[in-house]
Amino acid sequence: MIRLFKVKEKQREIAENSNGMPPTKKQSPGELRLNKDISELNLPKTCSIKFPNGKDDLMNFEVTVKPDEGYYLGGKFTFTFQIATIYPHEAPKVKCRERVYHPNIDLDGNVCLNILREDWKPVLNINTVIYGLYHLFTEPNHEDPLNSEAAAVLRDNPQQFGTNVKRAMGGGHIGQTAFSRCM
Amino acid sequence: MAQSTNSSSSSRSRDLDKLLLRPGHLVASTFEPGTQLRDDLEEYVKILVVGAGGLGCELLKDLALSGFRNLEVIDMDTIEVSNLNRQFLFRLQDVGKPKAEVAAKRVMERVSGVNIVPHFCRIEDKELDFYSEFSIIVLGLDSIEARSYINAVACGFLEYDSEDNPREETMKPMVDGGTEGFKGHARVILPGMTPCFECTIWLFPPQVKFPLCTLAETPRTAAHCIEYAHLIKWDEVHSGKSFDPDNPEHMQWVYLEASKRAELFGIQGVTYSLTQGVVKNIIPAIASTNAIISAACALETLKLASGCSKTLSNYLTYNGVEGLHTKVTEFVKDKECLVCGPGILIELDTSVTLKSFIDQLEDHPKLLIAGASVTHGRNNLYMQAPPTLEELTRSNLSLPLFDLMDKSSEGIVHVTGLAGKGDKKQSCLRKLRVAFKGVGGITDTDMAGGA
Helix, strand or coil: CCCHHHHHHHHHHHHHHCCCCCCCCCCCHHHHHHHHHHHCCCCCCCEEEECCCCCCCCCEEEEEECCCCCCCCCCCEEEEEECCCCCCCCCCEEEECCCCCECCECCCCEECCHHHCCCCCCCCCHHHHHHHHHHHHHCCCCCCCCCHHHHHHHHHCHHHHHHHHHHHHECCEECCEECCECC | CHHHHHHHHHHHCHHHHHHHCCCCCCCCCCCCCCHHHHHHHHHCCEEEEECCCHHHHHHHHHHHHCCCCEEEEECCCECCHHHCCCCCCCCHHHCCCEHHHHHHHHHHHHCCCCEEEEECCCHHHCCHHHHHCCCEEEEECCCHHHHHHHHHHHHHCCCECCCCCECHHHCCCEEEEEEECCEEEEEEECCCCCCCCCCCHHHCCCCCCCCHHHHHHCCCCHHHHHHHHHHHHHHHHCCCCCCCCCCHHHHHHHHHHHHHHHHHCCCCCCCHHHHHHHHCCCCCCCHHHHHHHHHHHHHHHHHHHHCCCCCCCCEEEEECCCCCEEEEECCCCCCCCCCCCCCEEEEECCCCEHHHHHHHHHHCCCCCEEEEEEEECCEEEECCCCHHHHHHHHHHHHCEHHHHCCCCCEEEEEEEEEECCHHHCEEEEEEEEEEECCCCCHHHHHHHHHC
16 A cells, blocks of 8 residues: 655655656657567568668658569558557558559559558567558559559450559559659 | 535545555555544555556546545546547547546546546657656557557666666566457566566457458448548548548448448448447447456556555456356566566676677677677667678777766666577567676676675
């Protein structure tokens, strides 16, 4: 049982001895866990990571994926990651910065990757997510489309899909939609 | 006149006196019954109520009626019409006003002698010193984030002695209540003695999230339509402008978009209140659940402050779905908890560089951590990976750790790396308590022990 009045005295003592030094702000448990994820990253050669806010803000970062095979060979795609303070209870928020022609990424950069939403579990980590993103480019999936037009082309005419991807990556139009150059 | 004031005040504490003035068998070891105790509770005990919503209103009322005189309440929200069914301190004309201010005023009007200081701000806006003032912190919150924040602040005051026993005088007790529809919990957290919020974070069920492609292509429920409008359509239309769940215009827009989509797919059931519910993850609150949970919390607070009975050990769950079921579970502390645990004590000379500190961790019998990355406060001192961060932090390796830790005699660092020997290496994250020899008060106790 606590001795409340002893607590009271101690607090007065602390207040008197503090010399006006504010207690240091700590990292939240979520930030600590993220630090662990980051310090253990083991990225494939095709992926790299950048911290625009410097070495002490790891909660916002960018991951660049350069696929080394498949339809998107030669492309370069950047994803922004936002991590919540209650990570890993909540999945990272990931968006693609470029407008890309992809069945599982919509024109606003939303990504349909199961482990970012319905299948996220706290045992997963940043490395898993980055591998998942890489996988999206080597094996785009027409069955769970976010861009249903691109998905239909991939399903019905893979060759045409390849041509469209090349044109989009070069900064061209598919139908009425302009895509970002990401070569 | 004086006579009548006197008799009304004694009649008000009549029930409380039965608990505070008489000895008992089930009391705490520190319990000293008597009028002095009652007076001390009124005069010295200062309680912070975090949240002035459904639980917060109940808590303020219950605590004021339990004899506490010095209360403060913090809440960042303003009153909405939909609060009025259960947040009974608020009236229609209060809509739009800060919850903390109105709640404080109403309770003070009704319970004479009680002083409640309201704080209309975010919990993160207050300095840590603000929280250290209180004897007990009582939580009436609805989010994991806010609980986790207050828990970290309260556990941050905790100090351990050289035997890894918590120093009682640095313990900041918390009483946490929570409700969700017919269900609720009340728990007592004595940092260092009972599990803290972070020790049992796994108690929270995973959040339900729909796959984006379902929302985009094959919506089947009203909730799918709402999430489509909220997560996909909003960004499509408002490029760069982020959605604010507390802005009624934003909510109205999402509701209308969701309705259109529901019509397109022939789905029934999209309403404004469901839209709010899905977007803000709201589960209908039930006034009685709040009252029951709050009563349990207020009672535990009184027991903690007075010692008039043993406190809940340590987690009560209440379920009113079918009849009524309550159960008390004694959860156990995570000894290695990063927030409330003692951390492993390491004593160092002030000359030890970060590099040699990292090397020492590999041989430390309690750690055996190879390839450690080190964080102090908000600073990442050294990161083994990725290469960009390694490069940015490499220059710290040759500096004395004492300098990197702001030349304090003692401090907390966190390390991550591979722990264990041979094939059994496992990635880990540990809290370390670093004490520097020959600085501050550390030497005296060491010398005494060594002599």
